[in-house]
Amino acid sequence: xxxxxxxxxxxxxxxxxxxxxxxxxxxxxxxxxxxxxxxxxxxxxxxxxxxxxxxxxxxxxxxxxxxxxxxxxxxxxxxxxxxxxxxxxxxxxxxxxxxxxxxxxxxxxxxxxxxxxxxxxxxxxxxxxxxxxxxxxxxxxxxxxxxxxxxxxxxxxxxxxxxxxxxxxxxxxxxxxxxxxxxxxxxxxxxxxxxxxxxxxxxxxxxxxxxxxxxxxxxxxxxxxxxxxxxxxxxxxxxxxxxxxxxxxxxxxxxxxxxxxxxxxxxxxxxxxxxxxxxxxxxxxxxxxxxxxxxxxxxxxxxxxxxxxxxxxxxxxxxxxxxxxxxxxxxxxxxxxxxxxxxxxxxxxxxxxxxxxxxxxxxxxxxxxxxxxxxxxxxxxxxxxxxxxxxxxxxxxxxxxxxxxxxxxxxxxxxxxxxxxxxxxxxxxxxxxxxxxxxxxxxxxxxxxxxxxxxxxx
Amino acid sequence: xxxxxxxxxxxxxxxxxxxxxxxxxxxxxxxxxxxxxxxxxxxxxxxxxxxxxxxxxxxxxxxxxxxxxxxxxxxxxxxxxxxxxxxxxxxxxxxxxxxxxxxxxxxxxxxxxxxxxxxxxxxxxxxxxxxxxxxxxxxxxxxxxxxxxxxxxxxxxxxxxxxxxxxxxxxxxxxxxxxxxxxxxxxxxxxxxxxxxxxxxxxxxxxxxxxxxxxxxxxxxxxxxxxxxxxxxxxxxxxxxxxxxxxxxxxxxxxxxxxxxxxxxxxxxxxxxxxxxxxxxxxxxxxxxxxxxxxxxxxxxxxxxxxxxxxxxxxxxxxxxxxxxxxxxxxxxxxxxxxxxxxxxxxxxxxxxxxxxxxxxxxxxxxxxxxxxxxxxxxxxxxxxxxxxxxxxxxxxxxxxxxxxxxxxxxxxxxxxxxxxxxxxxxxxxxxxxxxxxxxxxxxxxxxxxxxxxxxxx
Numbered sequence: 001x002x003x004x005x006x007x008x009x010x011x012x013x014x015x016x017x018x019x020x021x022x023x024x025x026x027x028x029x030x031x032x033x034x035x036x037x038x039x040x041x042x043x044x045x046x047x048x049x050x051x052x053x054x055x056x057x058x059x060x061x062x063x064x065x066x067x068x069x070x071x072x073x074x075x076x077x078x079x080x081x082x083x084x085x086x087x088x089x090x091x092x093x094x095x096x097x098x099x100x101x102x103x104x105x106x107x108x109x110x111x112x113x114x115x116x117x118x119x120x121x122x123x124x125x126x127x128x129x130x131x132x133x134x135x136x137x138x139x140x141x142x143x144x145x146x147x148x149x150x151x152x153x154x155x156x157x158x159x160x161x162x163x164x165x166x167x168x169x170x171x172x173x174x175x176x177x178x179x180x181x182x183x184x185x186x187x188x189x190x191x192x193x194x195x196x197x198x199x200x201x202x203x204x205x206x207x208x209x210x211x212x213x214x215x216x217x218x219x220x221x222x223x224x225x226x227x228x229x230x231x232x233x234x235x236x237x238x239x240x241x242x243x244x245x246x247x248x249x250x251x252x253x254x255x256x257x258x259x260x261x262x263x264x265x266x267x268x269x270x271x272x273x274x275x276x277x278x279x280x281x282x283x284x285x286x287x288x289x290x291x292x293x294x295x296x297x298x299x300x301x302x303x304x305x306x307x308x309x310x311x312x313x314x315x316x317x318x319x320x321x322x323x324x325x326x327x328x329x330x331x332x333x334x335x336x337x338x339x340x341x342x343x344x345x346x347x348x349x350x351x352x353x354x355x356x357x358x359x360x361x362x363x364x365x366x367x368x369x370x371x372x373x374x375x376x377x378x379x380x381x382x383x384x385x386x387x388x389x390x391x392x393x394x395x396x397x398x399x400x401x402x403x404x405x406x407x408x409x410x411x412x413x414x415x416x417x418x419x420x421x422x423x424x425x426x427x428x429x430x431x432x433x434x435x436x437x438x439x440x441x442x443x444x445x446x447x448x449x450x451x452x453x454x455x456x457x458x
Numbered sequence: 459x460x461x462x463x464x465x466x467x468x469x470x471x472x473x474x475x476x477x478x479x480x481x482x483x484x485x486x487x488x489x490x491x492x493x494x495x496x497x498x499x500x501x502x503x504x505x506x507x508x509x510x511x512x513x514x515x516x517x518x519x520x521x522x523x524x525x526x527x528x529x530x531x532x533x534x535x536x537x538x539x540x541x542x543x544x545x546x547x548x549x550x551x552x553x554x555x556x557x558x559x560x561x562x563x564x565x566x567x568x569x570x571x572x573x574x575x576x577x578x579x580x581x582x583x584x585x586x587x588x589x590x591x592x593x594x595x596x597x598x599x600x601x602x603x604x605x606x607x608x609x610x611x612x613x614x615x616x617x618x619x620x621x622x623x624x625x626x627x628x629x630x631x632x633x634x635x636x637x638x639x640x641x642x643x644x645x646x647x648x649x650x651x652x653x654x655x656x657x658x659x660x661x662x663x664x665x666x667x668x669x670x671x672x673x674x675x676x677x678x679x680x681x682x683x684x685x686x687x688x689x690x691x692x693x694x695x696x697x698x699x700x701x702x703x704x705x706x707x708x709x710x711x712x713x714x715x716x717x718x719x720x721x722x723x724x725x726x727x728x729x730x731x732x733x734x735x736x737x738x739x740x741x742x743x744x745x746x747x748x749x750x751x752x753x754x755x756x757x758x759x760x761x762x763x764x765x766x767x768x769x770x771x772x773x774x775x776x777x778x779x780x781x782x783x784x785x786x787x788x789x790x791x792x793x794x795x796x797x798x799x800x801x802x803x804x805x806x807x808x809x810x811x812x813x814x815x816x817x818x819x820x821x822x823x824x825x826x827x828x829x830x831x832x833x834x835x836x837x838x839x840x841x842x843x844x845x846x847x848x849x850x851x852x853x854x855x856x857x858x859x860x861x862x863x864x865x866x867x868x869x870x871x872x873x874x875x876x877x878x879x880x881x882x883x884x885x886x887x888x889x890x891x892x893x894x895x896x897x898x899x900x901x902x903x904x905x906x907x908x909x910x911x912x913x914x915x916x
Contacts (some may be wrong), residue, residue, distance in 0.1 A: 014476055014477065014478055014479060015476070015479045015905075015906075016474060016475065016476045016477075017474070017475055017477070017905075017909070018472050018473070018474045018475075019472065019473060019474075019475055020471075020472055021471050021472060021473045022471075023471060024471075078833075078835070079829060079832040079833050080831075080832040080833075080834075080836070080839045080840035080842065081828050081829060081831065081832030081842045081845070082832075082842070257812060258809075258810075258811060259811060259812045259813075259826070259833070260829065260830075260832075260833035262825075262828070262829050262832060351716075352716075352717050353715040353716060353717060353811065353903075353907075353911070354715060354911055357907070357908050357911035357912045358911065358912065360908065360912045361911070361912025363912065367720075368717070370539050370720070371537060371539060371717065371720050372717065372718075373538075373539065374537040374538040374539030374540075374718075374720060375536075375537050375538075375717070375718035376538075377536070378538070381538045382538040382539065384538065384539045387539070445811075445908060446908060447473075447475055447905050447908050447909075448473070449811075449815070449908075450815050450818065450903060450904060450905050450908060451475065451905075453811070453812055453815035453816065454815045454816065454818045
């Protein structure tokens with residue numbers, strides 16, 4: 001068509017309306033006592049110039065200073081289009097056999113698809129440095145600003161390194177893009193026999209959040225970035241095994257908008273420094289052997305399960321701060337024939353635009369839950385006469401059945417509204433077919449999501 | 459938790475948004491000359507009371523009055539949860555071996571999942587009646603109102619049947635839910651050798667639109683409803699074969715919100731009446747044999763291809779009237795190893811919330827296109843260094859390359875804005891791997907979509 005017909009040239013109309021927006025989430029970030037952070041790490045966060053606003057941090061480093069070897073494990077996006085930092089970090093881990101002690105993270109530019117200069121520069125300066133980037137995909141990264149800030153003599157980062165809450169918090173701030181608060185947690189990690197280590201983690205999310213990550217040696221799919229560090233001593237293979245297990249039950253079970261990034265990466269360090277500095281009465285004790293899955297399965301499982309619980313907390317922070325989110329919703333699928341079926345259905349419900357707008361509108365439209373569940377292709381199909389759907393409030397009040405064995409209940413709409421008006425709620429689907437289950441964490445789809453993403457780059 | 463912490467009880471804040479809304483789409487519905495409609499059908503649309511507003515039509519019928527046998531074919535949702543009308547219509551087609559001559563359609567209530575009374579009542583009164591419902595899932599259908607309106611003596615429909623534009627238009631209005639205009643098209647259908655028949659169709663869509671439909675004899679998955687009628691003579695098997703082919707390239711290649719309904723159904727009738735009444739100089743001529751795929755492949759292919767083009771027009775109307783849509787976007791995936799790969803990637807891009815909000819915001823964020831394409835799991839992965847992305851304007855001006863063989867172009871942002879401000883545009887992704895291609899039609903994700911679906915039932 002050489003000419004645009006008249007009706008297409010008509011100006012679009014505009015509407016002005018008032019809409020509910022996300023409540024402040026600032027209370028989700030709070031000070032953490034310095035002694036909960038793992039020993040043997042220094043961190044820092046500075047403004048180096050990738051982002052325009054000079055008051056906003058955009059570059060973080062974490063460095064293990066432990067005198068013992070530091071193990072590193074990572075989980076990367078399965079997206080076939082992978083950002084340069086993903087490719088490079090994979091190579092670093094492979095070449096170092098899981099022994100890396102440093103991480104450099106920039107926000108403001110995703111360094112994708114192929115602006116590989118930074119990653120190469122860093123990797124060549126040290127074969128043990130992992131890299132992560134987040135921000136707009138497809139814009140050139142201002143490498144020289146980053147290298148200047150990283151310079152060991154006179155670089156801004158060298159003057160801003162520390163070991164306690166302030167340093168971790170600055171690093172966490174430098175991870176953020178559209179996040180409304182820095183995401184940082186730390187806790188004690190008891191591994192039995194009186195041994196207690198420390199674990200701390202930073203992550204960031206907000207949009208393009210539907211991670212599907214796997215370890216570096218398997219066929220590789222999110223922008224979710226996470227960095228976790230512990231001062232427990234863990235062998236590289238055991239560290240990767242624990243991370244794979246924990247990622248599947250935490251970051252791979254969250255969705256903000258169903259879009260998988262080219263950059264999703266979670267990195268986990270274990271440096272054994274808790275042994276060296278945590279001896280009774282301050283006396284340095286003999287270092288314990290690294291935790292090994294085959295040699296000490298009991299301790300391994302305690303480590304893995306402690307890690308999983310910690311990573312679920314970090315992952316849920318991402319959903320609570322999802323772009324425009326006003327609600328935090330747990331989708332539980334039970335009674336499935338397999339964990340995979342349950343996971344697929346929970347994922348599909350968690351990404352349904354109709355379910356998510358109904359949540360925003362606080363509308364008890366369980367039909368949308370049912371339609372989403374049914375749309376997942378399974379080897380053996382669902383039986384509609386066995387499906388039940390209920391809403392579970394988080395305030396301890398009774399659950400509300402909506403559909404029981406395929407038969408709609410007479411729903412008390414007032415009670416349904418009551419549950420839906422909570423900021424936290426759970427939607428439970430029982431397929432009635434087996435005993436397997438899976439959980440997903442998601443948020444609602446609001447006007448604010450559209451505003452944020454209709455106008456992200458400007 | 460027995461107690462809700464204080465911060466959760468905090469009132470959510472509100473913001474005032476000024477938002478671009480969809481321009482009027484009223485010009486897409488216009489009068490059609492009576493003689494373009496197929497011969498041998500009577501139709502009507504009335505208000506029977508399923509919907510509250512008495513000025514809104516909610517019940518339609520189509521009946522073939524041809525003295526020849528009428529063939530019927532249909533394509534149904536693959537959703538494992540299927541509404542009663544889907545189950546019943548499948549049984550009718552199976553039992554009648556593709557010979558049905560009537561269709562009853564109600565809007566305002568989806569008659570899902572298991573309120574089967576209407577469907578049973580209709581099916582038992584005539585083994586040849588197909589049924590379709592659309593509206594809210596999970597609310598009881600007021601059967602008696604529908605049966606009263608359908609009563610042959612004194613029922614409202616009996617007084618409102620006709621054969622020309624007015625009757626078809628009333629039926630089309632009775633199909634609508636959140637549609638902003640009735641969707642009706644008719645055209646001549648030339649089949650070679652001077653034979654020309656007529657074809658007309660009605661459809662409706664707006665939300666829960668991501669159909670995936672198959673014929674009644676294959677494992678079954680929309681609320682998209684379509685009804686197409688032709689006065690060509692076509693044998694039942696050939697009719698189903700032509701419909702299967704056309705559905706895959708029309709209704710199964712559109713997405714408004716990525717949600718698949720429990721009710722999606724397209725029904726196609728062929729009654730051969732064009733032969734009986736279309737004889738030269740008004741003299742009734744000898745009826746031709748029904749078109750058969752094996753016996754007359756040439757005519758069959760002309761019928762199938764004419765049907766496909768017509769159904770693409772009907773399908774595109776649904777996207778143009780997608781809930782809150784301000785843009786109509788063609789997603790073309792080329793250079794794929796297989797049609798299936800191309801179709802999967804086009805589908806994934808068309809459902810990406812980030813891509814669709816960028817379209818709404820008129821933001822040339824091609825990185826989101828790339829991330830969505832890469833997130834599709836394929837047997838053989840994409841090669842990022844071979845992928846190209848470009849924007850194709852529909853006003854005849856030059857195309858705009860954004861990514862060429864994995865290398866980002868220096869993009870003229872003014873030109874990109876120019877293309878993105880068009881109501882119609884095409885996004886083309888070339889995978890550089892093969893010669894197969896697929897097209898999808900989609901729309902943007904706007905504030906209005908959230909408004910419509912956050913508050914649908916009230």
